[in-house]
Amino acid sequence: MKFNPGRTVPVYHKLLLENKIMLLITVLLLVLGAGLLTAQYWVTRDVAGRLADDMLSLLPADALLPEGVRSPGESLPATIEQLSMRMVWMVGGLMIVPVVLVLLAARLAVRRAVQPLKELTRVADEISTGNLDPQLNFGVRVNCWELKNCQHTDCRAYLNISEQCWYMDDTPCEGGYEPRFPQKLEGCRTCEVYQAHRGDEIVQLADAFKHMTNVLKRSREDQVKAADLQQRLIRNSFDAVVATDANDIITIFNRVAEQTLGISRDEVIGIRDWRDFFRDGLERSMDRPLTHEKFRRVRGFRQLESQVRRPDGKLVDVILSGISLFEGGIHVGKVFFFQDVREVKQLREDLIRSERLAATGQAAAGISHSIKNILDGFMGGAYIFKAGRGMGDEAKMDQGWEMIERNMAIISNLVKDLLNFSKEREPKIEAHDPAELISETLSVLGHCGRPDVVIRSDVEASAGPVLLDQHAFQQCLANMVRNAVEAIPADHEGLVTVHYHADGDKAVFSISDNGAGMSGEIIEKVRSGMFSTKGSKGTGLGLLVIQKVIAEHKGSLEIESKEGEGTVFRAVIPAAVARIA
Numbered sequence: 099m100k101f102n103p104g105r106t107v108p109v110y111h112k113l114l115l116e117n118k119i120m121l122l123i124t125v126l127l128l129v130l131g132a133g134l135l136t137a138q139y140w141v142t143r144d145v146a147g148r149l150a151d152d153m154l155s156l157l158p159a160d161a162l163l164p165e166g167v168r169s170p171g172e173s174l175p176a177t178i179e180q181l182s183m184r185m186v187w188m189v190g191g192l193m194i195v196p197v198v199l200v201l202l203a204a205r206l207a208v209r210r211a212v213q214p215l216k217e218l219t220r221v222a223d224e225i226s227t228g229n230l231d232p233q234l235n236f237g238v239r240v241n242c243w244e245l246k247n248c249q250h251t252d253c254r255a256y257l258n259i260s261e262q263c264w265y266m267d268d269t270p271c272e273g274g275y276e277p278r279f280p281q282k283l284e285g286c287r288t289c290e291v292y293q294a295h296r297g298d299e300i301v302q303l304a305d306a307f308k309h310m311t312n313v314l315k316r317s318r319e320d321q322v323k324a325a326d327l328q329q330r331l332i333r334n335s336f337d338a339v340v341a342t343d344a345n346d347i348i349t350i351f352n353r354v355a356e357q358t359l360g361i362s363r364d365e366v367i368g369i370r371d372w373r374d375f376f377r378d379g380l381e382r383s384m385d386r387p388l389t390h391e392k393f394r395r396v397r398g399f400r401q402l403e404s405q406v407r408r409p410d411g412k413l414v415d416v417i418l419s420g421i422s423l424f425e426g427g428i429h430v431g432k433v434f435f436f437q438d439v440r441e442v443k444q445l446r447e448d449l450i451r452s453e454r455l456a457a458t459g460q461a462a463a464g465i466s467h468s469i470k471n472i473l474d475g476f477m478g479g480a481y482i483f484k485a486g487r488g489m490g491d492e493a494k495m496d497q498g499w500e501m502i503e504r505n506m507a508i509i510s511n512l513v514k515d516l517l518n519f520s521k522e523r524e525p526k527i528e529a530h531d532p533a534e535l536i537s538e539t540l541s542v543l544g545h546c547g548r549p550d551v552v553i554r555s556d557v558e559a560s561a562g563p564v565l566l567d568q569h570a571f572q573q574c575l576a577n578m579v580r581n582a583v584e585a586i587p588a589d590h591e592g593l594v595t596v597h598y599h600a601d602g603d604k605a606v607f608s609i610s611d612n613g614a615g616m617s618g619e620i621i622e623k624v625r626s627g628m629f630s631t632k633g634s635k636g637t638g639l640g641l642l643v644i645q646k647v648i649a650e651h652k653g654s655l656e657i658e659s660k661e662g663e664g665t666v667f668r669a670v671i672p673a674a675v676a677r678i679a
Contacts, residue, residue: 123204214300221307230311230318240295264292265309338416340434342372349431358416358438360408372432375406376418384422384432397422398432406436415439476505525567525650532564532598532605533557539575540596551583551592561598564605566651566671574647578609578667581641585613585665603672610666616659624657644669 221232242248242263243256250256250270255263263269264286267278275285286292295301332339332350338358341350348370351363359375383399398421405413416436423430479501486494536555579594586592590613597608616624624641644667648655651671659665 123208124201127200214304218300218303218307221304225307225311225314230315232307232311240291242291245291245294261309261312262295262305264289265305265312336437338434338436338438340372340375340436342432344428344430346371346373346432348372350433354438358414358436359406360410372434375408376434377405377407380420384420388421396424403439404436415443476502479505525570525647527565527567529563529565530568532561532607535564535566535568535572536575536596536598536607539572540579548583548586548592551586551594553579553583553594553596556595556597558599561600564671566605567647570647570650574644574669575607575609577641577644578669582609582611582613582665582667585611587614601670605671607669607671608666609668610664612664615661615663615665616657617661621657621659 224232239259241259243250243253248256253263253269254266255261255269258266263271264283265279267282269277269282271286271289273285273289275289276282295305332352335352335354338355339350339352340348340355343349347368348366349368351366356362385397386399388396388398388400399419401417401419404416404418406416406418407413415438417439418434418436420432420434422432479498481498482501483495483498486492486496486498533555536557540553540555575596579596582594583592586594592612594609594611597610599606599608645655648669648671653669653671656668656670657665658668
């Protein structure tokens with residue numbers, strides 16, 4: 099019923115149950131008494147009238163009553179009638195006494211009857227104010243283990259006087275009852291324990307109150323434990339955690355946040371706004387959707403490099419993430435997580451610097467050693483050329499000049515490898531015939547100084563054009579072919595095969611040899627770059643160039659090798675770059 103300010107609520111609506119019952123009994127007794135008095139009045143009046151007539155018929159006409167009975171000048175009939183009416187009122191007065199006694203007895207009975215309801219009302223008030231240990235003394239306590247002579251000491255109900263067994267799950271009761279509440283209650287109602295205890299509806303209601311308080315206590319204990327665990331997790335987290343309420347005022351500020359920002363939580367919680375510590379512009383990032391749940395929205399941003407501001411104005415480099423929480427479409431707060439990465443950044447910079455120095459030193463050592471070998475070859479060729487010219491021996495002069503030319507080719511390849519590796523460039527992707535590409539590469543290479551090694555190409559007849567950078571990929575193939583040739587021992591009849599085929603949406607260039615092969619450990623070193631199986635004769639730059647070109651084409655390098663049987667290098671280019679329609 100809606101409240102109407104203009105309507106007066108009757109007084110009896112505000113009365114307690116006890117007073118309502120008493121008011122009803124009083125009204126009934128009053129109505130009953132009024133009816134009895136009215137009936138008595140008419141009956142007594144009729145009787146008194148007839149009595150007066152009889153008395154008048156017996157007395158002489160001039161007879162008078164004594165002065166104390168009648169009023170002066172009052173006639174005898176009037177006096178007799180007046181006496182009759184006094185008798186009526188005396189009898190009515192005497193009837194009020196039992197009515198009052200009945201009301202008092204009813205008062206005591208009603209008060210005793212409604213006392214349990216008053217007690218339950220008190221208990222309900224205590225529960226509503228947070229007291230989950232109210233005194234509930236209703237009914238007769240029945241101990242199931244005594245009544246049934248039960249020996250199941252492992253039962254939850256055994257010696258448990260705080261809760262009735264029909265509210266407990268998984269009690270080992272006979273009769274095949276459902277094990278869990280409330281389904282088991284239907285079977286428990288037929289149990290002798292329930293029958294002995296149940297009492298009236300007030301007792302059952304009290305039992306339900308007690309069960310409710312036990313459930314609430316367990317729930318509150320679980321919530322307290324969960325809240326305590328949550329607080330300890332937040333407090334002892336290795337990440338800094340800062341949370342706010344709906345008004346952006348900080349409510350959580352853990353230990354790592356104190357250390358990172360250089361301010362205590364007592365100076366922050368309930369006082370500071372999150373914008374005091376985080377850079378401007380994060381409001382937009384905090385409004386990006388992270389989940390799309392229907393009733394629970396979460397917005398924010400994932401980990402990114404940022405900075406936080408200390409009270410002294412210093413900026414701290416951090417990895418930052420944040421979420422903005424909503425409940426039922428209403429913003430309820432924000433949470434920020436961040437890690438101080440100043441030491442990590444410094445270590446990373448130091449590592450990069452040391453790696454650069456190590457790579458520079460390794461490259462310089464390898465290149466200088468190669469140049470020394472080349473210079474030794476130049477000096478040896480020049481010596482033989484001069485000796486032949488002094489002796490007029492043209493064969494020796496040709497031999498010396500061939501040595502000079504061979505070392506010139508070596509140093510030329512070294513310089514090309516250095517240029518190709520150091521130069522950053524976008525590949526010029528065009529369509530090329532793989533058969534022509536391989537043929538041109540092999541024609542430039544010749545026999546790589548090994549006439550005892552056969553180099554052949556094998557291209558699928560149905561192979562279509564591929565998209566790649568011709569110049570860069572020819573350098574890549576040339577280095578792989580040259581490495582394959584040099585991997586074949588001098589006293590071994592060598593065979594190097596350059597094979598091309600399309601594997602689904604991939605273009606695969608394979609260079610295989612029947613050389614000495616490599617162990618798994620050597621393969622891992624080869625993959626790492628700046629490693630050569632040629633010892634002092636190699637720099638490892640050729641393999642770096644191969645890896646760089648393949649990476650520019652968004653491909654991958656695969657190596658298969660078995661010691662004593664040979665090696666296969668595969669340059670696999672994905673469909674997004676290799677194939678054309």
